[in-house]
Amino acid sequence: MSTGSVEVVYRGIFQKTLAKNICRGIVLAARKDGKIGIAFGRYGDSPERNGIPAKQFAVVSDTEEELEEFLSRYEPDNNDVTMVVDDTLCKGVESWAWYGLQPINKLLAENGTLLVTSIQSPNKLINFIHRKGAPYNLAVIKSPASFSGLWVFKNDHTDVRLLGALAKVAPQIVSLESILKAIEEQWKDDLKVASAKKAYETTESASVSADQGSEAVPFSFDLPGWTKMEEGLVIRGMKVHAQAARDGGYVPGRNEVFKKFSTRTMRPVINFDTCTKCTLCWLNCPDTCFDITPDGFYDANMEACCGCGVCEAVCPVADCVTMVNEEAFDDNASQWEMWVKDDKGYAGWLGEKITNLPDRTHGFHHVGQYAEEIAHERT
Numbered sequence: 001m002s003t004g005s006v007e008v009v010y011r012g013i014f015q016k017t018l019a020k021n022i023c024r025g026i027v028l029a030a031r032k033d034g035k036i037g038i039a040f041g042r043y044g045d046s047p048e049r050n051g052i053p054a055k056q057f058a059v060v061s062d063t064e065e066e067l068e069e070f071l072s073r074y075e076p077d078n079n080d081v082t083m084v085v086d087d088t089l090c091k092g093v094e095s096w097a098w099y100g101l102q103p104i105n106k107l108l109a110e111n112g113t114l115l116v117t118s119i120q121s122p123n124k125l126i127n128f129i130h131r132k133g134a135p136y137n138l139a140v141i142k143s144p145a146s147f148s149g150l151w152v153f154k155n156d157h158t159d160v161r162l163l164g165a166l167a168k169v170a171p172q173i174v175s176l177e178s179i180l181k182a183i184e185e186q187w188k189d190d191l192k193v194a195s196a197k198k199a200y201e202t203t204e205s206a207s208v209s210a211d212q213g214s215e216a217v218p219f220s221f222d223l224p225g226w227t228k229m230e231e232g233l234v235i236r237g238m239k240v241h242a243q244a245a246r247d248g249g250y251v252p253g254r255n256e257v258f259k260k261f262s263t264r265t266m267r268p269v270i271n272f273d274t275c276t277k278c279t280l281c282w283l284n285c286p287d288t289c290f291d292i293t294p295d296g297f298y299d300a301n302m303e304a305c306c307g308c309g310v311c312e313a314v315c316p317v318a319d320c321v322t323m324v325n326e327e328a329f330d331d332n333a334s335q336w337e338m339w340v341k342d343d344k345g346y347a348g349w350l351g352e353k354i355t356n357l358p359d360r361t362h363g364f365h366h367v368g369q370y371a372e373e374i375a376h377e378r379t
């Protein structure tokens, strides 16, 4: 008599079909093991938005009664496995229906397994992941993040590789035999079956102790008690006012509770030595991210930036704005302040950062794109 659950954390829209394939595969395999299962998305993530962290769950029980009992809660909070299909989500998850930046391992059970697709080493990933305060395991499937669009799917086998790895790290939920049969029936593709089997054979987990990981304090907030609740749905308006800041600079009014940086898989770095103060990045940023500095430069606020890349696209000066992989950074500090303090040091920092050019594309841009990318990854 047992119930097991898997949480799949993914980027909204870009990885929706990937998450669905994984959860569906788990439930179909569970049926072959004589169990019963269900897959569903987190309520607050609907409608999904591009890149905003989202979750789907798969729950598997021995009996229907156990499954019903498990599902009587709001959402599974003690999962055997948390799958992370983009490693930048290891920095924390901030949902569309905002409830603060949450550690990626928050809903993972003690001694459960965090299963991440990444080209980073486990030791590097651990630096980004909040301390859990309880031991767990970390398993990494070597792979770049698999991104696609709403109506298309990048068939690069990430789904079946994760299913094969799941059978290795949590055999109590699904057996390898059933996973392979489910993949065969679902996709009728021997290569996919072989990919799942190889992932099963090669996946290894490392133990993470209770005090390993980032020391950043996870966000917390007080829920309003019933005496503070109002009739109907009330969303209080926010005061939006420009703030004079930095001795004459300008910081626009921003939403204090929806920061958006967890949406980002890449961020802009700015060369203030070549910037002509033309204003185009400031005017075109869809999220009003640029603060105006006292000396008239434009400093992208890294708590507000969602990493869309528009500033890089509109900047008329060659290599003045460069989008860089998010995993190259461990804070949201002001680039302009760093430059003012030590411009030569900043130039060295900038040169080092722009060696981390983004290795991922968001969405589907032309017919045949994913076939080209997959062919490139296999060479």
Ligand code: SF4
Pocket: 267, 268, 284, 285, 286, 287, 288, 289, 290, 300, 301, 304, 305, 306, 307, 308, 309, 310, 311, 312
């Ligand atoms: S990438 Fe540039 S344009 Fe896009 S949100 Fe960030 S600062 Fe604004």
Ligand code: SF4
Pocket: 270, 274, 275, 276, 277, 278, 279, 280, 281, 282, 298, 314, 315, 316, 317, 320, 321
């Ligand atoms: S678009 Fe480029 S040159 Fe113009 S203000 Fe922004 S960073 Fe400077």
